[in-house]
Amino acid sequence: MFGTSIAASWVFGHCQQDISFFVDEDRNRAGKMHFGRPVYHPVDAPRDCPVLVALAPEVARSVVTRLGRTAMQWVMPQEIGLYNSGNA
Numbered sequence: 001m002f003g004t005s006i007a008a009s010w011v012f013g014h015c016q017q018d019i020s021f022f023v024d025e026d027r028n029r030a031g032k033m034h035f036g037r038p039v040y041h042p043v044d045a046p047r048d049c050p051v052l053v054a055l056a057p058e059v060a061r062s063v064v065t066r067l068g069r070t071a072m073q074w075v076m077p078q079e080i081g082l083y084n085s086g087n088a
Contacts (some may be wrong), residue, residue: 002053002063002074004034011054023051023072047071 001008004024012019012035022039024030030041045051050073053060060076068074 002051003055004029004039007054009035011052019052020049021046025067042067042070042072045070045072049073050075053077 001012001019001021002023004022004026008022016035019037021037022034023042023045024039025042027041029039030044032039040046048071052075053063054077055063057077064074064076
């Protein structure tokens with residue numbers, strides 16, 4: 001899971017059995033535990049592991065673009081087309 005913010009913590013609450021670790025760019029959080037899981041800085045995170053970026057799609061794209069050179073498998077949210085489909 002990318003981040004240790006409110007959004008990441010909320011998502012963790014719904015799928016904690018699937019989350020092994022967190023990735024956070026904040027060096028003050030990296031190296032610590034969050035909900036009993038280790039927090040890694042992106043350069044130290046396990047490689048070839050899926051990392052969910054639980055942020056708004058445009059923010060998630062920015063993060064993945066910036067950190068995409070790492071060997072992690074980024075999993076981003078899909079855009080929700082509720083307002084475009086007339087279902088709002």
